[in-house]
Amino acid sequence: MFFKALDLTTALRPSLLPDEILLFVQDAVGLYEGKFKIPDYQNGHAYLTSHRVCYVAAEEPRKFSVGIDLKEIDRAEYQSKAGFLKSSPKVTLYPKPQKNKTDKSRSATASPGISQSPRLGNSLSPLPRTSTPQKSPSPKPASATWICPICSFSNPVPSNFDPATATAATHLPPCLACGIKPPFTTVLKASISAATSRDSPLPTGALREDNPVQFNGQAQTLQPGGSVSCPRCTFVNHPSLVECEMCGAPLLSGSSNAGIRADSPAPFFEQSRITNTEVSESIKLSFRAGGEKVFHERLKGALIQRKWLLQDAPPVPPPSQATSSPSLQIPTALESPPPAPRPSGVGIAGLERRGFETRKNNELVIGNSFEDLEALMASAKQIVALAETLARESGMATNGHSTEANAVLSESAAALGMVTTKDMLTSGSENLYLSELSRNLAEYLTDDSQGILHREGGIMSLIDLWAVFNRSRNGVELVSPSDFQKAAELWEKLKLPVRLRRFKSGLLVVQRYDWSDERTLGQLQDWMEELRRVPPEDPLPWDWSLFGRAVTAQEAAQRFKWSVGVAAEELEMAEDRGIVCREAGIEGLRFWRNYISDSVEMPLGWGGGGEGESWAV
Amino acid sequence: MTETAFSFPSTYNFPPFFTPQPNTNTRHDQLKKWAALIQAWCRHHRQQRLALIDAVESPLFHNAALRKRLDLREARAIVDWMAKTEEEGGGGGRAEWIDAGRTVAWIWWRQPAEWADLLAEWIESTGQKGVVFTVYELLEGEGTGSQEFHGMDPEVMLRSLNILVKRGKAQVFGAEGQEGVKFF
Numbered sequence: 166m167f168f169k170a171l172d173l174t175t176a177l178r179p180s181l182l183p184d185e186i187l188l189f190v191q192d193a194v195g196l197y198e199g200k201f202k203i204p205d206y207q208n209g210h211a212y213l214t215s216h217r218v219c220y221v222a223a224e225e226p227r228k229f230s231v232g233i234d235l236k237e238i239d240r241a242e243y244q245s246k247a248g249f250l251k252s253s254p255k256v257t258l259y260p261k262p263q264k265n266k267t268d269k270s271r272s273a274t275a276s277p278g279i280s281q282s283p284r285l286g287n288s289l290s291p292l293p294r295t296s297t298p299q300k301s302p303s304p305k306p307a308s309a310t311w312i313c314p315i316c317s318f319s320n321p322v323p324s325n326f327d328p329a330t331a332t333a334a335t336h337l338p339p340c341l342a343c344g345i346k347p348p349f350t351t352v353l354k355a356s357i358s359a360a361t362s363r364d365s366p367l368p369t370g371a372l373r374e375d376n377p378v379q380f381n382g383q384a385q386t387l388q389p390g391g392s393v394s395c396p397r398c399t400f401v402n403h404p405s406l407v408e409c410e411m412c413g414a415p416l417l418s419g420s421s422n423a424g425i426r427a428d429s430p431a432p433f434f435e436q437s438r439i440t441n442t443e444v445s446e447s448i449k450l451s452f453r454a455g456g457e458k459v460f461h462e463r464l465k466g467a468l469i470q471r472k473w474l475l476q477d478a479p480p481v482p483p484p485s486q487a488t489s490s491p492s493l494q495i496p497t498a499l500e501s502p503p504p505a506p507r508p509s510g511v512g513i514a515g516l517e518r519r520g521f522e523t524r525k526n527n528e529l530v531i532g533n534s535f536e537d538l539e540a541l542m543a544s545a546k547q548i549v550a551l552a553e554t555l556a557r558e559s560g561m562a563t564n565g566h567s568t569e570a571n572a573v574l575s576e577s578a579a580a581l582g583m584v585t586t587k588d589m590l591t592s593g594s595e596n597l598y599l600s601e602l603s604r605n606l607a608e609y610l611t612d613d614s615q616g617i618l619h620r621e622g623g624i625m626s627l628i629d630l631w632a633v634f635n636r637s638r639n640g641v642e643l644v645s646p647s648d649f650q651k652a653a654e655l656w657e658k659l660k661l662p663v664r665l666r667r668f669k670s671g672l673l674v675v676q677r678y679d680w681s682d683e684r685t686l687g688q689l690q691d692w693m694e695e696l697r698r699v700p701p702e703d704p705l706p707w708d709w710s711l712f713g714r715a716v717t718a719q720e721a722a723q724r725f726k727w728s729v730g731v732a733a734e735e736l737e738m739a740e741d742r743g744i745v746c747r748e749a750g751i752e753g754l755r756f757w758r759n760y761i762s763d764s765v766e767m768p769l770g771w772g773g774g775g776e777g778e779s780w781a782v
Numbered sequence: 783m784t785e786t787a788f789s790f791p792s793t794y795n796f797p798p799f800f801t802p803q804p805n806t807n808t809r810h811d812q813l814k815k816w817a818a819l820i821q822a823w824c825r826h827h828r829q830q831r832l833a834l835i836d837a838v839e840s841p842l843f844h845n846a847a848l849r850k851r852l853d854l855r856e857a858r859a860i861v862d863w864m865a866k867t868e869e870e871g872g873g874g875g876r877a878e879w880i881d882a883g884r885t886v887a888w889i890w891w892r893q894p895a896e897w898a899d900l901l902a903e904w905i906e907s908t909g910q911k912g913v914v915f916t917v918y919e920l921l922e923g924e925g926t927g928s929q930e931f932h933g934m935d936p937e938v939m940l941r942s943l944n945i946l947v948k949r950g951k952a953q954v955f956g957a958e959g960q961e962g963v964k965f966f
Binding site for chain 1: 792793795796797798799800801803804805807808811812815847848850
């Protein structure tokens with residue numbers, strides 16, 4: 166498993182691969198390599214996508230950001246607030262064993278069809294290899310307990326139980342309280358989880374001696390009275406007890422775990438640049454502001470779904486095969502004609518037959534997709550493609566304008582994966598939602614493939630943007646206007662390449678950060694100059710080479726590809742600066758170059774009586 | 783005086799000139815130009831009185847070529863501005879309302895004090911100190927035909943003479959309508 170360099174978008178988020186979908190975002194996350202904190206990677210955003218786990222630091226994101234491919238992750242473990250002292254919950258990611266080293270486990274994970282126990286055993290086996298050398302040679306801890314599913318009593322796992330070799334046939338002792346024999350998997354799971362949580366040294370004497378520093382740390386975490394709180398039931402025990410009086414859980418284990426992290430920050434990982442370094446043991450994400458549960462849940466889901474496999478999946482099985490195949494394999498309709506020998510159709514009958522086949526195919530796609538929601542999720546790609554083609558077709562039928570609108574709409578469906586929705590975030594993290602939305606918007610606006618801002622002449626009103634943006638979400642997870650405005654107001658703070666600007670009238674517009682009034686004024690002045698140079702088609706009652714011609718907001722909107730509202734505001738801004746002046750007439754409001762202020766009138770000549778008043782230009 | 787056509791300034795043909803400008807600076811420039819235009823117009827036509835109701839139909843406020851006109855309200859606003867002193871942000875007292883209804887105004891392309899100066903200078907240069915004139919003689923007499931005050935409004939003439947009286951350079955006597963004046 167390698168740390169990989171990340172490409173960041175303009176909004177400083179990881180740029181996603183094609184087909185990659187953002188699943189979850191959480192801020193205030195720190196990174197650990199094994200037990201060690203990685204310096205400079207202690208406060209950032211964790212992005213979970215369908216393909217990767219990414220970390221982007223809050224400070225200097227371009228320098229400190231890193232990603233790990235999910236396909237290299239063997240499994241993820243969730244560790245809640247361990248011990249009784251404060252430690253942020255963590256999610257641990259274990260790398261997949263290297264191919265050349267453990268071929269056996271590799272083959273086991275690759276073929277999930279066989280019985281469960283050997284797979285679990287195998288996936289566990291690389292652990293001793295990757296752990297630190299001081300570790301006990303046996304992964305089997307003495308203090309593992311399993312919870313009886315009948316009476317919920319905590320039983321110790323029998324000392325001769327080895328998860329690596331145990332099978333369902335292994336004899337298991339019954340529950341000590343109710344006497345019911347436990348299911349094999351319960352004991353196995355308990356044993357494995359105990360083994361993995363003992364990555365940190367075990368508190369039992371033999372193991373502890375080779376790690377004196379941590380032992381000292383553990384001693385200090387005793388409570389003032391010398392008593393020890395039970396990690397499981399929190400009962401405060403006498404310090405000399407080894408097991409909890411109430412529930413029988415091992416005491417020192419919990420307190421030593423907690424002590425290591427809580428008392429002093431974990432030692433730092435030596436390397437400052439971690440890009441492209443191999444992860445030897447495991448990666449921990451420390452969630453200092455919550456969100457770990459959802460992260461873990463979605464990570465597990467992503468590991469099960471294995472979307473990265475789909476990327477190279479063979480395309481488009483023909484419909485004849487699709488009918489017999491399960492719902493997950495769905496052809497993208499319309500594009501590839503079935504290769505099966507077709508009855509040679511000529512003329513209208515042939516066309517109609519082909520149309521019929523296409524419809525049948527589409528029906529199949531839609532039908533399969535809606536069979537259940539999981540299947541819909543899996544075939545989202547095909548459905549989007551289908552929706553796009555349908556939208557294009559319907560667009561073709563009507564005039565060109567709506568074609569363009571539909572194209573925008575369907576193309577923006579491709580951006581669906583880029584969009585942060587509220588349910589990607591845990592409730593209460595309103596600020597995170599807003600900042601993510603803000604970044605989303607910035608990406609959406611600066612995305613060259615869509616060129617939203619460019620098409621609008623570099624400036625568009627916030628309301629227009631809101632409408633277009635919500636349309637691009639295809640009717641789900643719509644953004645409320647207030648959230649939208651708040652997110653837009655964050656652009657400045659987050660140093661994103663777009664800005665929100667308020668015109669005098671209160672109209673809010675979105676423009677690039679390097680857009681300035683001066684630039685607009687320059688453009689307008691150039692235009693006015695141009696109007697003075699170009700002779701008008703019809704004779705005008707005024708001197709056009711002196712005054713030029715009047716322009717309306719509509720003309721300005723057309724020329725600069727602004728919306729009319731924006732054009733009116735920009736013209737009024739220019740008027741405010743004295744660049745243009747207005748003429749209100751029956752034709753409506755029109756703007757001229759400001760000849761009133763530009764021309765200098767000479768003082769009236771008094772000498773000449775009635776004749777020869779000198780008016781200068 | 784021969785009647786030559788009044789030559790309008792270039793801004794007169796500029797359509798926005800007839801629309802009140804919202805920008806303060808532009809508005810100020812606009813008012814200044816209108817004030818200059820009105821004064822020049824009145825001087826050209828040798829009139830001190832300007833009746834706005836008539837003026838809005840005259841070429842002064844109505845540009846037939848552009849089909850643009852200044853409405854009465856805007857004309858009033860300009861005269862108001864002209865009436866204010868420069869300290870008040872106005873046009874330097876170049877106008878004065880004659881009636882309370884603000885329909886007729888004096889346009890001071892030359893203020894009464896300036897007329898007084900002009901009269902005193904004329905008396906001085908022609909060596910007519912101590913000579914007695916009737917006001918009618920000053921306005922319509924043969925001897926003043928080449929002077930700018932020839933044919934001016936009698937009310938303005940009286941106001942100018944009164945200023946000279948205050949300065950101690952003239953004395954006005956006689957009944958109303960038949961005033962005589964003696965210059966010192």
